[in-house]
Amino acid sequence: MSYSAPHVRNAWYVASWEQDLEPATPFAITILGEPVVLYRSESGRLVALEDRCVHRLAPLSLGRCEGDRLRCMYHGLLFEPDGKVAEIPGQDLVPAKARVKSYPVTEKHSWIWVWMGDPERADEALIPPAIGFDDPDYILGRGQLDYEACAELIHDNLCDFSHLSYVHANSFGATEDWARTRPRVTPLERGVRFERWVPSQGGLRSRKGVTVDAWSSYDYLVPGILLMRGASYPEGTAKKLGMGAPPDLEGAVGVTFTSQAVTAMTEKTARYFFSWGPHRDHGDEELRDTLMGVAAMAFAEDKTMIEAQQRVISATPEPRVMPTSADKGVxxxxxxxxxxxREEARKAEAA
Amino acid sequence: MSYSAPHVRNAWYVASWEQDLEPATPFAITILGEPVVLYRSESGRLVALEDRCVHRLAPLSLGRCEGDRLRCMYHGLLFEPDGKVAEIPGQDLVPAKARVKSYPVTEKHSWIWVWMGDPERADEALIPPAIGFDDPDYILGRGQLDYEACAELIHDNLCDFSHLSYVHANSFGATEDWARTRPRVTPLERGVRFERWVPSQGGLRSRKGVTVDAWSSYDYLVPGILLMRGASYPEGTAKKLGMGAPPDLEGAVGVTFTSQAVTAMTEKTARYFFSWGPHRDHGDEELRDTLMGVAAMAFAEDKTMIEAQQRVISATPEPRVMPTSADKGVxxxxxxxxxxxREEARKAEAA
Amino acid sequence: MSYSAPHVRNAWYVASWEQDLEPATPFAITILGEPVVLYRSESGRLVALEDRCVHRLAPLSLGRCEGDRLRCMYHGLLFEPDGKVAEIPGQDLVPAKARVKSYPVTEKHSWIWVWMGDPERADEALIPPAIGFDDPDYILGRGQLDYEACAELIHDNLCDFSHLSYVHANSFGATEDWARTRPRVTPLERGVRFERWVPSQGGLRSRKGVTVDAWSSYDYLVPGILLMRGASYPEGTAKKLGMGAPPDLEGAVGVTFTSQAVTAMTEKTARYFFSWGPHRDHGDEELRDTLMGVAAMAFAEDKTMIEAQQRVISATPEPRVMPTSADKGVxxxxxxxxxxxREEARKAEAA
Structure with missing residues (x-):
């Protein structure tokens, strides 16, 4: 209700892995400062409601699923999937205004997505094309991390991979090339695209320890979704293509995909969801597990740095940044x- | 000093179990935001003082009892039971204004009671008629819990037993009858009386597992004292009496008494004291221990719900409740x- | 940046024991609310910089020493010892304004001292004459404690030894004489001098358990440095000297020296550094270890009292003290x- 950093409400926010939502079991997450309770009814219906009873503000996530409905387990008010109160025990009349907010919610690509804006505008076509566990081409692992930092600092981190050379020198074995060269940055309607060659890389992306040219291409999409395909090619490929994008995956010696989502919880907390794994033609469960081990180390490095950055910012009366040329995407x-x-605010005012 | 929720100061607040006050040992508790130190001198005198030295604000509860007096163990100022400084080591003259606040304090029904208002109005007749360990008729157990929630949320909880059906479905084995029917609610001069039959109950109140009609009657008295007698009668009694109050305990097959006290400590913390046990004619130490086990479980259920409710309220910019018909007593x-x-404020202004 | 209690900036603050500064390893401490990173380069140069990257405010203390320079390990900006940015990876031009604050820093008497004020006025002659591990006359031990309390409360504690009689009755075995008599208190240009005899003392200062006359003399100097020599003489010496200062150490039967430093970190945290030990003519490593054991106990007693005092003050809307005659030095x-x-503010305004 009081999330003050600029943010887009008319967007799908990742609220959970679909695997983590047990049937008929309420699940709580705060998104943009709003308490949300999710549940999947026994019949399989997915529901997202304001996690705050209209009666005395107890969290509905301590409640009990009853068919498609959710009962507050403080004084027993029963809620419909649309947020309306269906029953107040011992009271004949239920006031018409007795309701909590209901959020459009759906599952796709292994994530539960909640629409935090105007329900009228909820459009499943806006769900970013992440790759989930139902994709036959990729062998994925997954994880998540809670940050004691605002989502914006994680967005900044993910829109500037020059940090790989320093934060991830050990985990990813990233060389200084990541900091000394710049990606091609292209604005998209709902995000930014980053593409680059980093030639002559060893390190972990190359399974066999041979040196390769690394091509990476990712979109960073509102409200904080990173979708990246990394492909490695025989050394010399980048030069041969004049540093231009490879036309396809043919000739690639390694291909992985990672889907990542940054969900702003409160002003100073965020949840970070991620999956990563090799294309089936370029790896197996063993490589997937190796990659997940690397990711665990690398994302802990990010968390250490970003949470420390947040603490400094919080302790600084008037924090000011000085952008560099690496900040173009940021x-x-x-x-x-x-x-x-701004557009949302304008539309809301007009309405 | 800055307890902002509406509250009554001219009332006796429970500060401790008398059993927990060791002789000549200072004991600290904050009540209504004010730090209070209690001690019982070696001669048995009970004293309650502001727990904040007049010199440099060290807590007197880190001090040393010397006869009826209390010495601050930072720089040695010695305090009389009335709060006056008796001695400043190394200084001949003690300023007349050198004193801390002294509170009327007494012990009764196994509790230490502190009067937080105008000392002139302290009236022992206003101590609620709790039942303590000195009562020959009841076999009691006792406990206490610290809440990360404001006292008001606990008052609300205790003035609306419709929550028994949901919060305590397991512990008390309470049926939905508690939520679907309403007690008779009667205003008292210093509280509210709640009376009701809940017929045909099994569960824990009936020792032998037979079904009974449960009669309960309790007063909820300022500043947060619950005194309840529960009695069970053979099934059919309630109907036979036209749902009216039973004239006496004759014919009861089970009788218990519970005294409970909610003490507002700070804006968002409170201490909850309770005793419970059977009437000597209707139980023994074994039943008392069974009841205390049930209470431990049930009161932990309340604490979980109320502290979660407090967290939601604290995170909500403009929290608003929607009362139901169960809220009459609340x-x-x-x-x-x-x-x-308001009356206190008027009197204080007039004076 | 927002340290609001009155304080002197043009002073040397103890930031660390020199023994705790590993070569080429950044070390973080907040002083007067400002994040500071210290490092000693491999060539031995000592550097103190603002611990906050000019780019995106990451702490430089997570960085990497490279020769005399320090690299931010978030996006690789490289800083000179004077705070100027030497390099932004992948960017040709470094803006002239790209710099962080640099602090005068030096090491002396086993401490690392940072000048928090106007660098133009940094004057090593203002470093208080503490006694460090390089002093051949004393056999010292050392320690440090972090306080959840403001530095001012520790200054108050150290400027009034009447608390020894109560806080340290056990550890130092201090009698009530410390509270019932007053030291001679003399203003100094940058501090206050405290001198006194406390005759006929037993306790820990006297190695052999005999009763002695204890002479103590200490200076308390801005920004919170206590330098004290304690000497014990045969009983009767104080009287023989008419309670005047002993002319020298001749005839002393025990001599110790303690250097202590209170560094204000934030509004409510401080770090306390201390060393203590006997003069070589009056003790050995064994006595040093005994004294350090006593100090560990005594300084924990102070910390318990002062942190409790801080909690009371923080919870008191308008805290007011009532000074006593023991507060002259305070x-x-x-x-x-x-x-x-005030003088600093005036000079700053004039400039």
């Missing part, structure tokens, strides 16, 4: 969010 | 507190 | 700090 994404947020 | 108690608080 | 020191702070 700035594009921030401006896009501000623009979309 | 509302009566809240209005009584507001009325008494 | 008041002198407080007024000196206020005077020096």
């Amino acid at each position: 700035t594009l994404y921030q401006r896009l969010v501000e623009k979309l947020a | 509302t009566l108690y809240q209005r009584l507190v507001e009325k008494l608080a | 008041t002198l020191y407080q007024r000196l700090v206020e005077k020096l702070a």
